Amino acid sequence: MTASRPVALVTGASAGIGRELAAILAREGHDLVLVARRVDELTALAAELKERYAADSRVIPADLARPDAAQEIVDDLGPSAVVDVLVNNAGFGGHGAFHKRDRDAELRMIAVNVTALTDLTRLLLPGMVERGRGQVLNVASTAAFQPGPFMAVYYATKAYVLSLSQALAEELSGTGVTVTCLCPGVTETEFQKVAGVEDVPLTKGPLSMTAQAVAEAAYKAMRRGKLIVVPGLHNKIGAQSVRFAPRRMILKVVRRLHPADH
Ligand SMILES: NC(=O)c1ccc[n+]([C@@H]2O[C@H](COP(=O)([O-])OP(=O)(O)OC[C@H]3O[C@@H](n4cnc5c(N)ncnc54)[C@H](OP(=O)(O)O)[C@@H]3O)[C@@H](O)[C@H]2O)c1
Numbered sequence: 001m002t003a004s005r006p007v008a009l010v011t012g013a014s015a016g017i018g019r020e021l022a023a024i025l026a027r028e029g030h031d032l033v034l035v036a037r038r039v040d041e042l043t044a045l046a047a048e049l050k051e052r053y054a055a056d057s058r059v060i061p062a063d064l065a066r067p068d069a070a071q072e073i074v075d076d077l078g079p080s081a082v083v084d085v086l087v088n089n090a091g092f093g094g095h096g097a098f099h100k101r102d103r104d105a106e107l108r109m110i111a112v113n114v115t116a117l118t119d120l121t122r123l124l125l126p127g128m129v130e131r132g133r134g135q136v137l138n139v140a141s142t143a144a145f146q147p148g149p150f151m152a153v154y155y156a157t158k159a160y161v162l163s164l165s166q167a168l169a170e171e172l173s174g175t176g177v178t179v180t181c182l183c184p185g186v187t188e189t190e191f192q193k194v195a196g197v198e199d200v201p202l203t204k205g206p207l208s209m210t211a212q213a214v215a216e217a218a219y220k221a222m223r224r225g226k227l228i229v230v231p232g233l234h235n236k237i238g239a240q241s242v243r244f245a246p247r248r249m250i251l252k253v254v255r256r257l258h259p260a261d262h
Pocket of ligand 1: 011012013014015016017018035036037038039062063064065089090091092093112139140141142183184185186187188189190191192194211
């Protein structure tokens with residue numbers, strides 16, 4: 001890593017939105033810390049970012065479902081390491097009736113989507129505040145705006161990310177550190193396969209976005225220090241409309257977007 005380039009740490013950089021965000025950050029002059037489980041993908045990305053943007057990358061393989069993962073990443077970086085931009089992007093979903101879902105998978109989802117994001121932010125924020133500069137980009141979802149029957153834990157994890165991000169953004173005002181929460185709608189990535197929602201009405205619709213378009217919108221919002229970014233007009237309208245619709249009605253509509261058997 002060169003001393004002159006700011007450093008961005010991106011979790012979930014091996015695929016999808018995280019990969020695109022890492023590429024944009026490299027293009028915009030950052031060196032990278034790339035975190036995920038799949039080392040080969042991270043190593044290939046690091047080589048690509050070097051060649052295309054002369055960015056130096058450090059690959060840190062980590063399973064963020066492990067309780068000590070965030071601390072181990074920070075230990076690996078070393079005490080003198082500076083992280084200017086933290087992108088908490090790693091996450092996954094799961095589909096099915098809550099009482100029948102694999103218990104371990106649900107707990108791992110909370111560990112990655114909630115615990116690791118919180119811990120990594122808690123560990124890296126003091127340095128940012130001390131330096132009087134820093135940017136945190138937390139990836140939630142349009143799922144954050146309402147509960148999600150048959151994807152109940154996933155939606156709840158994203159509501160947590162949205163809530164935490166907004167509270168921290170306010171706490172940090174005046175410190176030079178900003179927190180932005182990205183809330184994408186359906187995006188073409190490996191997410192649908194991992195979550196088991198490739199064939200549900202939600203993802204079969206015509207309104208999915210590319211990971212690159214989502215990442216560009218997120219980067220722009222983060223640079224401006226925006227609080228929340230919902231890429232795509234259809235997603236913006238959806239996120240707003242649930243604020244006024246009756247709760248029971250919202251639950252019935254969301255249930256139909258990804259139905260499952262009891
Ligand atoms: N795609 C959508 O429709 C959509 C919509 C709204 C929000 N989002 C959110 O966007 C974020 C990125 O998802 P994506 O759509 O880009 O999905 P993706 O293509 O499946 O990428 C997910 C990334 O998270 C990493 N990850 C998953 N579990 C991990 C673990 N235990 N430890 C470390 N890294 C882990 C994966 O890396 P490894 O497998 O290599 O570990 C991968 O890099 C997620 O937070 C997701 O909830 C996605």
